Amino acid sequence: MEIFGIPTSALLGQLLLGLVNGSFYAMLSLGLAVIFGLLNVINFAHGALYMMGAFLAWMGLQYFGISYWVMLLVAPLLVALFGIVIEKTMLRWLYKLDHLYGLLLTFGITLMLEGVFRSFYGVSGQPYSVPELLSGATDLGFMILPNYRAWVVAASLTVCLMTWFVIEKTRLGAYLRAGTENPKMVEAFGVNVPLMVTLTYGFGVALAGFAGVLAAPVLQVSPLMGSNLIITVFAVVVIGGMGSILGSILTGLGLGIIEGLTRVFYPELSATVVFIVMAIVLLIRPAGLFGREK
Amino acid sequence: MSKALEISKLHAWYGESHILHDVNLSVEQGEVVTLLGRNGAGRTTTLRALLGLTGRREGSIKINGVEAINLPTYRIAHLGVGYCPEERAIFSSLSTEENLLLPPMVSKTAKGMSLEDIYAMFPNLAERRNSQGTRLSGGEQQMLAVARILRTGARLLLLDEISEGLAPVIVQALAKMILTLKAQGYTIVMVEQNFRFAAPLADRFYVMEHGQIVEQFAAGELNAKMPVLNELLGV
Numbered sequence: 001m002e003i004f005g006i007p008t009s010a011l012l013g014q015l016l017l018g019l020v021n022g023s024f025y026a027m028l029s030l031g032l033a034v035i036f037g038l039l040n041v042i043n044f045a046h047g048a049l050y051m052m053g054a055f056l057a058w059m060g061l062q063y064f065g066i067s068y069w070v071m072l073l074v075a076p077l078l079v080a081l082f083g084i085v086i087e088k089t090m091l092r093w094l095y096k097l098d099h100l101y102g103l104l105l106t107f108g109i110t111l112m113l114e115g116v117f118r119s120f121y122g123v124s125g126q127p128y129s130v131p132e133l134l135s136g137a138t139d140l141g142f143m144i145l146p147n148y149r150a151w152v153v154a155a156s157l158t159v160c161l162m163t164w165f166v167i168e169k170t171r172l173g174a175y176l177r178a179g180t181e182n183p184k185m186v187e188a189f190g191v192n193v194p195l196m197v198t199l200t201y202g203f204g205v206a207l208a209g210f211a212g213v214l215a216a217p218v219l220q221v222s223p224l225m226g227s228n229l230i231i232t233v234f235a236v237v238v239i240g241g242m243g244s245i246l247g248s249i250l251t252g253l254g255l256g257i258i259e260g261l262t263r264v265f266y267p268e269l270s271a272t273v274v275f276i277v278m279a280i281v282l283l284i285r286p287a288g289l290f291g292r293e294k
Numbered sequence: 295m296s297k298a299l300e301i302s303k304l305h306a307w308y309g310e311s312h313i314l315h316d317v318n319l320s321v322e323q324g325e326v327v328t329l330l331g332r333n334g335a336g337r338t339t340t341l342r343a344l345l346g347l348t349g350r351r352e353g354s355i356k357i358n359g360v361e362a363i364n365l366p367t368y369r370i371a372h373l374g375v376g377y378c379p380e381e382r383a384i385f386s387s388l389s390t391e392e393n394l395l396l397p398p399m400v401s402k403t404a405k406g407m408s409l410e411d412i413y414a415m416f417p418n419l420a421e422r423r424n425s426q427g428t429r430l431s432g433g434e435q436q437m438l439a440v441a442r443i444l445r446t447g448a449r450l451l452l453l454d455e456i457s458e459g460l461a462p463v464i465v466q467a468l469a470k471m472i473l474t475l476k477a478q479g480y481t482i483v484m485v486e487q488n489f490r491f492a493a494p495l496a497d498r499f500y501v502m503e504h505g506q507i508v509e510q511f512a513a514g515e516l517n518a519k520m521p522v523l524n525e526l527l528g529v
Binding site: 171174175177178180181182184185186187188189190191192193194 | 345347366367368369370371372377385386387388392395396397398400442443446
């Protein structure tokens with residue numbers, strides 16, 4: 001069966017790949033948006049920390065024989081700890097300054113991290129095999145579903161929705177939302193806002209680390225894997241706007257799908273289509289699709 | 295029993311601007327004290343300096359006998375202080391009820407009003423509990439801003455211009471509320487532009503000008519002080 005001259009199974013396969021990429025976009029842009037909202041920092045290091053998550057998973061397996069499943073929990077925690085150290089020693093001096101300083105600092109951190117990993121492991125990627133449990137594919141009739149890719153989408157969506165729930169529906173999330181709006185007032189009420197800021201940064205980058213572990217069996221674990229992704233993720237954040245958590249998630253998924261479809265029908269455009277969408281959105285709705293004028 | 299609030303030789307800056315000059319004021323437990331003065335006199339800055347929300351500060355601020363000048367802002371609330379700022383600061387990303395429940399409990403000893411009691415005192419807020427905080431009317435937002443700090447167990451309330459811009463009927467309700475709180479033993483420091491609102495409520499008055507205290511007197515001396523006040527406040 002064919003749609004527009006493309007066999008359905010191929011189309012659905014690309015759609016799934018688009019969803020996979022979209023899941024990464026969603027998780028990374030979510031972390032970026034949360035960090036920018038509360039800390040006023042454009043965390044360029046997000047890509048490098050995603051890469052660190054993937055490398056930690058690889059190193060865990062390679063040097064210590066630690067399985068994927070354990071690293072799925074441990075790597076984000078380690079990335080969070082690393083992020084907390086960055087925040088407490090370097091980032092927190094920059095909050096009162098222009099956004100640009102946070103961007104410059106985190107850009108510098110990115111260069112350092114990528115440089116370190118590159119000097120040890122070179123630029124060609126390290127292979128990471130799909131865990132036993134998720135290997136192979138399931139025949140759904142209308143398409144063959146690679147199990148691991150389905151897992152990536154399911155796990156990412158679950159984490160994103162859990163994050164949405166905590167932020168929008170719980171008391172803890174209320175502190176975050178209020179702190180994003182008026183941190184001094186929240187502090188005047190007796191909430192330890194500096195601690196909340198640190199933990200929020202840790203959580204945001206933990207999301208990136210988690211995405212990294214999910215990505216390890218799909219992509220090559222390479223020091224540059226973050227750089228390849230981060231610019232697109234920034235475009236996703238700009239398109240979605242910083243106003244809503246659900247907005248970030250939907251935008252990430254949507255753009256992944258658009259990219260996937262473009263790859264099928266007009267592959268030459270697939271690398272740039274996100275930026276074309278970004279340009280259009282900026283012209284029509286400068287605050288982003290789901291953004292609120294600040 | 296230590297004073298609820300004792301400020302001595304307080305200086306405060308916003309950046310390079312030296313706003314408060316040698317401010318001395320004290321409030322006994324259970325007193326209602328009003329800070330009067332023209333706009334820009336430094337009354338709001340005094341409250342903010344109390345909470346560590348200004349720039350550099352020098353001097354002494356004792357809350358229930360505890361020196362607070364070196365404490366970070368989030369510790370000061372836990373000395374039993376509730377702050378209702380001039381701009382009300384209702385969070386737009388929270389509902390009315392979320393706004394109400396946001397401030398954490400600040401006292402190990404005092405209980406604070408329960409949510410049910412607060413809704414009984416402010417039925418409008420109960421009706422609008424799931425509305426977005428900033429969708430409430432001005433009067434309702436003011437009620438919410440005060441109600442927020444009544445839940446926390448704070449016994450020292452700092453109220454900045456709560457009658458500002460509100461309809462007379464609401465202002466009356468607020469006055470009644472202050473008298474109720476006073477009867478329950480709350481200590482209240484009010485910054486007020488509206489002299490007629492503050493006069494029947496306060497035990498003592500301070501008048502500020504150019505970041506300094508220039509006058510202070512008790513409620514009983516009010517009539518005698520009217521000429522001075524007329525000059526200082528243009529009342």
